Amino acid sequence: MKIIVKTLHGLEEVLMKEIEALGGQNIKIRKRAVECEGTLPFLYEANLMLRTALRILVPVYEFTAQNESQLYQNIKAFDWSKYLDVRQTFAIDNTVFSEYFTHSKYAALKMKDAIADQFREKFDMRPSVDVEKPDILFNLHAYQDKFTVSLDSSGRLLSQRGYRNPGHQAPLNEVMAAGLLLLSGWDKTIPLVDPMCGTGTIIIEAVLMALNVPPQINFNDFGFRNWNNFQPMMWNRIKSEAQGKIRSSPLMISGSDIDSNAVALAKSAFKKLRLGRDVQIKQASFEDLIPKSRTGMIITNPPYGERIGEDVEVLYKNLGDTFKNNFSGYDAWVLSSNVAALKQLHLKPTEKISLYNGPLEVQFCKYELYEGSKIEE
Ligand SMILES: C[S@@+](CC[C@H](N)C(=O)[O-])C[C@H]1O[C@@H](n2cnc3c(N)ncnc32)[C@H](O)[C@@H]1O
Numbered sequence: 001m002k003i004i005v006k007t008l009h010g011l012e013e014v015l016m017k018e019i020e021a022l023g024g025q026n027i028k029i030r031k032r033a034v035e036c037e038g039t040l041p042f043l044y045e046a047n048l049m050l051r052t053a054l055r056i057l058v059p060v061y062e063f064t065a066q067n068e069s070q071l072y073q074n075i076k077a078f079d080w081s082k083y084l085d086v087r088q089t090f091a092i093d094n095t096v097f098s099e100y101f102t103h104s105k106y107a108a109l110k111m112k113d114a115i116a117d118q119f120r121e122k123f124d125m126r127p128s129v130d131v132e133k134p135d136i137l138f139n140l141h142a143y144q145d146k147f148t149v150s151l152d153s154s155g156r157l158l159s160q161r162g163y164r165n166p167g168h169q170a171p172l173n174e175v176m177a178a179g180l181l182l183l184s185g186w187d188k189t190i191p192l193v194d195p196m197c198g199t200g201t202i203i204i205e206a207v208l209m210a211l212n213v214p215p216q217i218n219f220n221d222f223g224f225r226n227w228n229n230f231q232p233m234m235w236n237r238i239k240s241e242a243q244g245k246i247r248s249s250p251l252m253i254s255g256s257d258i259d260s261n262a263v264a265l266a267k268s269a270f271k272k273l274r275l276g277r278d279v280q281i282k283q284a285s286f287e288d289l290i291p292k293s294r295t296g297m298i299i300t301n302p303p304y305g306e307r308i309g310e311d312v313e314v315l316y317k318n319l320g321d322t323f324k325n326n327f328s329g330y331d332a333w334v335l336s337s338n339v340a341a342l343k344q345l346h347l348k349p350t351e352k353i354s355l356y357n358g359p360l361e362v363q364f365c366k367y368e369l370y371e372g373s374k375i376e377e
Contacts, residue, residue: 004057006033010355014182015052048214051178057150064145066100075114089130096142135226155223162218163269168199177201184333191296195286197255200266207276214242254280298332313344320345337362
């Protein structure tokens with residue numbers, strides 16, 4: 001079957017490699033998505049294992065429509081009872097880029113009406129809508145007059161891993177953190193440091209990766225479990241095989257943050273996961289960090305200076321000095337939207353990757369630190 005795996009802008013290539021490693025076929029890169037072919041076991045495994053996937057969709061129906069009546073008629077012409085039982089609830093997610101349909105919510109509303117009318121005519125009953133926790137989640141995608149309806153096999157955003165505690169102003173998206181680790185080429189064995197770890201998203205994703213822990217280890221409520229072709233034995237086998245591949249290697253991963261509340265949140269997330277007992281998390285300003293080994297990698301997401309009155313240029317200058325003075329021998333990757341502040345590191349990036357952190361365009365820059373690292377004027 002055809003499968004569309006959605007991701008964040010800039011993570012398509014690393015997602016493609018993840019899909020390749022899981023055995024996906026005919027892989028093609030799309031905008032903020034990767035398309036492939038796979039079997040039902042592949043679909044289950046992809047939901048459990050893909051670290052840079054946001055949602056995994058299975059297209060079931062394609063048609064063209066240039067007005068609401070065509071949209072309604074096309075939806076009504078398809079037999080939805082193949083995928084939806086009248087006693088189940090449903091909802092429709094939509095991504096509509098079309099000059100014919102300028103209100104995407106309206107297109108989804110038309111689809112809902114057409115499905116409800118079809119069931120009423122056939123069965124004298126209709127399935128209810130539940131936007132919070134639907135049994136079956138459809139995705140309506142349109143580009144101009146070309147529509148695709150897919151089943152959302154994930155049923156929710158896969159970035160919600162369940163370990164996050166609320167209480168920090170700017171936590172990184174979990175899928176983005178996993179993507180940064182994959183983009184950096186961190187090989188899971190060299191020491192990894194996040195000196196501004198906040199809630200710990202980067203180091204948590206690193207631990208999950210290093211120990212081969214499925215990112216969805218704590219979740220069972222995938223959309224595909226409510227499909228009428230759900231194979232519980234197949235799913236249980238895939239889940240227990242993945243659990244059997246979890247490693248218990250020693251970790252050289254550490255995180256610190258100046259804010260004691262952030263450090264407490266990071267520690268509590270590790271506790272929730274029952275992982276990372278040997279991960280060091282402490283309250284410290286980055287200037288005071290002394291590396292424990294001669295080489296390693298830093299991946300960090302400093303403040304961007306978005307908050308009113310926040311001046312981060314001095315902070316970045318100090319960060320650059322700390323890199324040069326304390327971390328020679330390391331590769332440092334910094335994610336920031338603040339180009340002027342990045343210049344204050346006074347280091348020349350050897351790689352620069354453009355990404356989006358929510359609505360913000362950000363740069364993910366690599367600095368190779370050695371005695372007398374190149375200074376950028
Ligand atoms: C954008 S947040 C990092 C968010 C983190 N990646 C996460 O997923 O939660 C930036 C962090 O830098 C920390 N910070 C600011 N100045 C610092 C300093 N001098 N030393 C260490 N941490 C600092 C802040 O407390 C904040 O938690």
